Amino acid sequence: KAGVTQTPRYLIKTRGQQVTLSCSPISGHRSVSWYQQTPGQGLQFLFEYFSETQRNKGNFPGRFSGRQFSNSRSEMNVSTLELGDSALYLCASSSQGGTGELFFGEGSRLTVL
Amino acid sequence: GQNIDQPTEMTATEGAIVQINCTYQTSGFNGLFWYQQHAGEAPTFLSYNVLDGLEEKGRFSSFLSRSKGYSYLLLKELQMKDSASYLCAVKPGGGNKLTFGTGTQLKVEL
Numbered sequence: 001k002a003g004v005t006q007t008p009r010y011l012i013k014t015r016g017q018q019v020t021l022s023c024s025p026i027s028g029h030r031s032v033s034w035y036q037q038t039p040g041q042g043l044q045f046l047f048e049y050f051s052e053t054q055r056n057k058g059n060f061p062g063r064f065s066g067r068q069f070s071n072s073r074s075e076m077n078v079s080t081l082e083l084g085d086s087a088l089y090l091c092a093s094s095s096q097g098g099t100g101e102l103f104f105g106e107g108s109r110l111t112v113l
Numbered sequence: 114g115q116n117i118d119q120p121t122e123m124t125a126t127e128g129a130i131v132q133i134n135c136t137y138q139t140s141g142f143n144g145l146f147w148y149q150q151h152a153g154e155a156p157t158f159l160s161y162n163v164l165d166g167l168e169e170k171g172r173f174s175s176f177l178s179r180s181k182g183y184s185y186l187l188l189k190e191l192q193m194k195d196s197a198s199y200l201c202a203v204k205p206g207g208g209n210k211l212t213f214g215t216g217t218q219l220k221v222e223l
Contacts, residue, residue: 004155031209042215043156043200048208056210090155094209099163101146102209104155 002027004105006091012111018079021108025072025093031055032074033102034066037088046089049074078110086112115139117214119201124220125191133186133217135201146211147175147186148200156200160186188219196221 005024013019025032033056034046045058049068066076072093078085088109092102116138125131137145144163148156162168162177162184174187188195198218202211 033209033211035213043202043211043213045210045212048210050208055208056206058210092209099144099146099161100204100209101158101161102148102156102211104157106155 004091004093004103006089006105006108008108009106010109010111012113013081014113015081015083017081018077019081019110020075020077021089021091021110023074023076023091023093023105025074025091026095026103029093029095029103030072031094031096032068032072033092033094034074034076035090035092036060037090037107038086043090046076081112083112086110115203115205115212117201117203117212119199119214119217121215122218122220124222125188127191127193127221127223129191130187130189131191131219133188133199133201133219135184135186135214137182137184137201137203137214139203139205139212141205142179143204143206145175145177145184146202146204147173147184148202150198150200150216152197159199191221193221193223195219 033048048056068074088107090107092104119135147159150156160175198216201214
């Protein structure tokens, strides 16, 4: 069974640009969550999608947005990039029922110059 | 608000036992998770507690006291490969949103 796949793995952008990150969940998982990981703040929740609907949202500005498609694949977008957006963006999928454990992808490492 | 505290760093000796503590104050509680993250890799699930008590899984055990807002992860028979960051996370409500602590960097030495 394939794991969570995130693309691209690494990218460099400049301030003011926008970026789109993609996540393909484990087959059969309908919940996809996004987290930002930085050395100082740890993992911070961005948002969760379930069946194409945003189910939970973290405390990030409106520049951060996401969506989920009918095949459960998800994208997140960050507009008007700032230096502080440099981070590892992790996607996690989960199945319904059970413990609800998250299965994380390897992440997309974004550097903003 | 949400607050999860765990030590920043710990060092232990190969073959020994180490306990990583986590205290939490969250607006709701629907379970506590422990994840392991090796440098440059994705976090991987270790354990889940929703009721008070001890959950044992091989060399790893996790304990929860909901009344005290406290959990610990116990690692026995430490191996060098256990050197990693250990993340405590609380599910405060419905869905799969987790609130994470900043992680405990464990270094296992010979």
